[in-house]
Amino acid sequence: MQIRYCLSCNKELLGRTDKKFCDTQCRSTHHNKNRPFHEITIQKANSGLRRNRTLLAHFCPSGKSTVRKDVLVELDYRFELFTYLFPFKKGTYYFCYDYGFLPIEEKGIKKMLIVQKQDYMENLSFNPWGFKL
Numbered sequence: 001m002q003i004r005y006c007l008s009c010n011k012e013l014l015g016r017t018d019k020k021f022c023d024t025q026c027r028s029t030h031h032n033k034n035r036p037f038h039e040i041t042i043q044k045a046n047s048g049l050r051r052n053r054t055l056l057a058h059f060c061p062s063g064k065s066t067v068r069k070d071v072l073v074e075l076d077y078r079f080e081l082f083t084y085l086f087p088f089k090k091g092t093y094y095f096c097y098d099y100g101f102l103p104i105e106e107k108g109i110k111k112m113l114i115v116q117k118q119d120y121m122e123n124l125s126f127n128p129w130g131f132k133l
């Protein structure tokens with residue numbers, strides 16, 4: 001009988017002859033190690049966006065609310081990640097899927113006006129060459 005070794009940690013494998021890994025931990029370690037770099041990049045951005053969206057939704061239970069920027073900074077909100085921009089005359093909304101915020105300042109305190117995405121925000125013809133932050 002041939003001795004087989006875990007493809008992840010190289011420990012000797014016992015049991016079924018078609019086994020390639022000790023356990024699910026070793027299996028996922030191996031697959032993560034062999035994932036192409038772009039997949040890791042995409043997954044990091046996606047999980048950051050999802051997390052941002054969850055935070056926005058949490059602080060905006062009824063469609064619209066205002067939260068101090070510091071609160072979201074404390075919770076590691078990633079301001080550089082967003083899925084849509086919605087610029088209008090008073091500023092720019094930064095959306096993560098269906099929730100977004102407008103950066104505002106009240107009495108010197110930086111805040112986020114969080115909103116749920118509205119239908120009219122969908123059909124924007126956005127021109128990156130004519131847009132200034």
Ligand SMILES: [Zn+2]
Nearest residue numbers: 006009022026
């Ligand atoms: Zn192993």
